[in-house]
Amino acid sequence: MTIKQSGYYNALLHINLTTGKITKKGICAEDIKDYVGGRGLGMKLLWDHIKQPGINPLSEENPLIFLPGPFSGFPIPSVSRTCVVTKSPCTSPIQSNYPHASTVSYSNFGGFFGPEIKFAGYDGIFITGKSPTPVFIQINNDNVEIKDASNYWGMGTDKFDKIFIQDLSDRRYRTCYIGPAGENLVPYASIIHTASRAAGRGVGCVMGSKNLKAIAVKGSKLPDVADHNMLVKKMTGARNYFKGFSRGKILSNIFRKNGTAFLFEKKSKKGQMSVKNFQEGTFPQVDRINADAARNKLWVRNYSCYCCPLSCKKSGVIKQGKYKGLLVHDGPEYETGTMLGANLMISELEGIMKLIYDGDDYGLDIISAGNVIGFLMEAYEKGIIDKDDLGGIDLTWGNVEASIKMLEKICSKEGIGALASQGVKALSKKLESGSDFAMHVKGLEIAAHNVQANPEKGISYSTSNRGACHQNGETVKKQNSITLIDSLGICKFACTTPLGLSTKKLAGLLESITGIKRSADELLMVGERIFNLEKMFNYREGFGRQDDNLPERFFNDAFTIGTEKGAVLDRDEFDTVLLKYYQERGWDTKSSKPEKSKLAQLGLEFTYS
Amino acid sequence: MYRNKRHFNKERRHFIKKIAIGSSAILFSFGLPIFSISSSAEDGKPDQLASILIDFSKCTGCRTCEAICSSFNNLENIDESLMPGIGNPYHANIKVYNYNPDIDVPSVCSLCSDAPCIQACPISEDPVTNRKALFRDNKTNAIVSDPTRCIGCGNCQEACKNESSGIIRLNRATGMPEGICNLCGGDPQCVKHCPYGALRFEKQTINYSFDRMSPDEIAKQLTKQNYLI
Numbered sequence: 144m145t146i147k148q149s150g151y152y153n154a155l156l157h158i159n160l161t162t163g164k165i166t167k168k169g170i171c172a173e174d175i176k177d178y179v180g181g182r183g184l185g186m187k188l189l190w191d192h193i194k195q196p197g198i199n200p201l202s203e204e205n206p207l208i209f210l211p212g213p214f215s216g217f218p219i220p221s222v223s224r225t226c227v228v229t230k231s232p233c234t235s236p237i238q239s240n241y242p243h244a245s246t247v248s249y250s251n252f253g254g255f256f257g258p259e260i261k262f263a264g265y266d267g268i269f270i271t272g273k274s275p276t277p278v279f280i281q282i283n284n285d286n287v288e289i290k291d292a293s294n295y296w297g298m299g300t301d302k303f304d305k306i307f308i309q310d311l312s313d314r315r316y317r318t319c320y321i322g323p324a325g326e327n328l329v330p331y332a333s334i335i336h337t338a339s340r341a342a343g344r345g346v347g348c349v350m351g352s353k354n355l356k357a358i359a360v361k362g363s364k365l366p367d368v369a370d371h372n373m374l375v376k377k378m379t380g381a382r383n384y385f386k387g388f389s390r391g392k393i394l395s396n397i398f399r400k401n402g403t404a405f406l407f408e409k410k411s412k413k414g415q416m417s418v419k420n421f422q423e424g425t426f427p428q429v430d431r432i433n434a435d436a437a438r439n440k441l442w443v444r445n446y447s448c449y450c451c452p453l454s455c456k457k458s459g460v461i462k463q464g465k466y467k468g469l470l471v472h473d474g475p476e477y478e479t480g481t482m483l484g485a486n487l488m489i490s491e492l493e494g495i496m497k498l499i500y501d502g503d504d505y506g507l508d509i510i511s512a513g514n515v516i517g518f519l520m521e522a523y524e525k526g527i528i529d530k531d532d533l534g535g536i537d538l539t540w541g542n543v544e545a546s547i548k549m550l551e552k553i554c555s556k557e558g559i560g561a562l563a564s565q566g567v568k569a570l571s572k573k574l575e576s577g578s579d580f581a582m583h584v585k586g587l588e589i590a591a592h593n594v595q596a597n598p599e600k601g602i603s604y605s606t607s608n609r610g611a612c613h614q615n616g617e618t619v620k621k622q623n624s625i626t627l628i629d630s631l632g633i634c635k636f637a638c639t640t641p642l643g644l645s646t647k648k649l650a651g652l653l654e655s656i657t658g659i660k661r662s663a664d665e666l667l668m669v670g671e672r673i674f675n676l677e678k679m680f681n682y683r684e685g686f687g688r689q690d691d692n693l694p695e696r697f698f699n700d701a702f703t704i705g706t707e708k709g710a711v712l713d714r715d716e717f718d719t720v721l722l723k724y725y726q727e728r729g730w731d732t733k734s735s736k737p738e739k740s741k742l743a744q745l746g747l748e749f750t751y752s
Numbered sequence: 753m754y755r756n757k758r759h760f761n762k763e764r765r766h767f768i769k770k771i772a773i774g775s776s777a778i779l780f781s782f783g784l785p786i787f788s789i790s791s792s793a794e795d796g797k798p799d800q801l802a803s804i805l806i807d808f809s810k811c812t813g814c815r816t817c818e819a820i821c822s823s824f825n826n827l828e829n830i831d832e833s834l835m836p837g838i839g840n841p842y843h844a845n846i847k848v849y850n851y852n853p854d855i856d857v858p859s860v861c862s863l864c865s866d867a868p869c870i871q872a873c874p875i876s877e878d879p880v881t882n883r884k885a886l887f888r889d890n891k892t893n894a895i896v897s898d899p900t901r902c903i904g905c906g907n908c909q910e911a912c913k914n915e916s917s918g919i920i921r922l923n924r925a926t927g928m929p930e931g932i933c934n935l936c937g938g939d940p941q942c943v944k945h946c947p948y949g950a951l952r953f954e955k956q957t958i959n960y961s962f963d964r965m966s967p968d969e970i971a972k973q974l975t976k977q978n979y980l981i
């Protein structure tokens with residue numbers, strides 16, 4: 144018997160696609176308290192399910208878990224996130240006893256999906272098995288069905304988004320789905336929602352391996368909360384925080400005006416942009432792709448996620464030129480615009496937009512895809528590969544048409560695409576060259592924030608539990624805080640210090656929902672617990688100190704242009720900082736394994752048997 | 753269901769006095785608004801009601817209005833006192849419809865001056881109150897259903913669908929009309945809490961072709977206008 148915890152249903156929807164069995168199972172109240180939801184609860188469920196290291200991420204055994212957080216669905220600002228947790232098909236350690244060793248993957252996306260899971264009456268959806276034929280899952284409160292999706296197989300995400308909702312004949316359904324990349328098992332395939340919001344970092348490949356095209360969900364419930372009065376008061380307070388003359392208002396104004404595109408200018412100036420496969424940190428043509436350019440040429444409106452006062456997303460259409468009429472569902476964002484723009488030396492905004500559209504339509508992780516094409520461009524320039532290897536594509540820097548073709552090849556795994564779809568680590572290994580400029584950590588491609596002039600970002604990338612992650616946080620404290628935020632169902636952007644909601648405010652909201660009184664520091668410890676459990680999962684798979692590394696480029700190739708000209712990382716300094724990081728974490732400095740005392744302090748004794 | 757009884761704001765009464773009779777809704781295009789809404793309620797045509805006006809250049813589709821409407825109009829009994837509910841948008845009277853290409857259409861009762869829904873109601877007028885099972889509240893001008901007389905025939909739903917925006921739905925259990933905006937007793941909460949100021953409760957000053965259109969039709973027009981399709 145599970146004890147009912149306020150603010151939750153204590154119910155997980157289990158779906159086994161091999162047997163077609165659908166069950167509602169309880170969740171242990173202790174786990175809810177200790178891991179709260181989202182990324183945290185997902186990690187605990189993954190740990191409990193995968194009892195041994197080395198299982199194949201694309202096997203039936205690997206669960207694909209969709210999780211809202213405790214905040215999801217209540218009218219609290221920006222509670223839009225859905226976290227997807229699974230064992231990663233993208234990562235691999237330098238050395239391990241297990242052929243399929245990989246890290247955890249957690250990825251979260253905004254929009255309306257997570258709240259709707261909550262409305263349907265579940266704290267999460269736990270999918271295992273593999274359907275013999277393509278299917279989708281339709282959830283309407285307690286009514287759950289697995290249905291045939293053969294007609295949709297092969298369909299791009301934009302078209303599917305339009306047609307699927309029509310076929311469901313009810314616009315109140317919220318859907319997420321994979322594109323051809325996920326179907327073709329490209330490791331870095333994404334799960335897409337509203338044709339552009341994406342859970343990247345490999346989770347779409349796992350969905351594809353289960354022959355699961357889509358999930359549609361709708362519902363009419365919300366769980367009871369511990370202190371109704373207090374929650375209504377705190378929710379109103381949190382909404383008001385973004386109004387009037389407040390810090391929240393300043394924050395929302397930044398996002399409303401430019402979205403994450405406000406970063407282009409800023410990052411380029413500081414030498415923190417990923418340019419030319421991370422060779423440079425400054426993009427001289429940045430004014431051609433920045434927020435002002437996008438506003439003039441593309442944007443039509445702001446588009447926000449559930450109950451969000453920030454609306455960082457910009458929708459539009461390409462208004463002129465070759466791609467006139469092409470929809471812009473989102474963009475460019477800093478991340479997508481840089482990886483398929485500056486990183487490839489492309490400064491033609493419409494071309495970047497076409498690439499982003501194609502990437503989303505195929506259902507590819509654009510960070511990885513842009514990184515892979517950047518690697519190939521450099522390898523082509525250096526003569527490591529030639530035009531024949533590329534199937535006739537003249538993959539020069541800045542070449543939009545060639546990049547479009549490459550994306551297509553990656554998605555279909557055709558020709559060079561078969562290898563390129565495996566990511567830069569596999570590429571450089573196979574080519575037996577270029578490992579010094581294969582920009583990944585633990586096999587996962589690095590994102591649009593360059594490191595040479597921003598060493599702290601190096602810690603974020605190297606210590607992240609899902610492989611190179613720009614959102615991991617640069618310090619222990621920040622990492623714990625972000626892990627917590629990822630577990631609550633609220634968006635990081637609304638909680639970014641110093642302008643966003645404080646951890647104290649989050650603690651107040653959580654207390655009124657769950658009735659469990661916790662200080663801000665105690666909550667940060669939840670984040671720490673989750674981070675350590677992820678680490679133990681990875682450690683068990685064989686990831687150690689040697690895997691918390693950065694590509695050689697950051698230590699060797701100094702910037703040649705921009706205000707940060709000459710910037711490069713110092714290896715010794717990196718080692719020292721990493722050492723200090725381990726000490727602060729309470730991890731063994733040689734192996735990187737969390738010390739027993741640390742695990743005991745966090746209630747993670749069960750991990751060291 | 754008629755849940756129009758909580759009063760959260762005393763100033764409301766004052767505001768109601770300004771409202772004349774008649775109705776319809778106004779819409780803007782994205783970017784530059786084609787029409788501007790006059791700032792004072794008195795400027796409108798004399799036979800028009802104040803109604804909920806949507807500025808599509810501002811709406812971002814965040815659905816805060818849904819959540820707020822749902823919590824304000826689904827009061828929960830907590831320790832013997834009625835509190836706003838927590839807000840599942842499913843129970844809201846304003847519904848935001850999401851489309852691809854990215855368009856969001858908040859859809860709410862247009863407060864039609866001729867109220868086809870009432871006209872379609874087959875229940876005879878009560879000799880004392882002059883009301884059918886569906887009637888116009890004479891204080892707020894909102895359309896109200898009387899569950900004690902409603903027979904759940906669904907005529908109002910049909911009428912609203914055919915002649916106006918189609919916002920009426922029938923309760924699955926009782927068959928009675930739901931989803932009709934009650935104006936929160938005269939102080940529309942969705943208007944108050946929209947983070948983007950996209951909603952206004954005002955008298956319209958111009959007849960706009962989008963008035964009384966279904967979300968699908970509105971989306972079609974806005975798509976054409978904004979995405980060159």
Ligand code: SF4
Pocket residue numbers: 810811812813814815816817818848856858945946947948949950951
């Ligand atoms: S709250 Fe305002 S911006 Fe948000 S969906 Fe409703 S009308 Fe649009």
Ligand code: SF4
Pocket residue numbers: 860861862863864867868869870895911912916917918919920932
């Ligand atoms: S319910 Fe429908 S028909 Fe009746 S006033 Fe409202 S929009 Fe018009």
Ligand code: SF4
Pocket residue numbers: 820821822824825844845846860932933934935936939940941942943
């Ligand atoms: S005025 Fe009140 S009842 Fe009507 S849609 Fe707005 S919040 Fe709902």
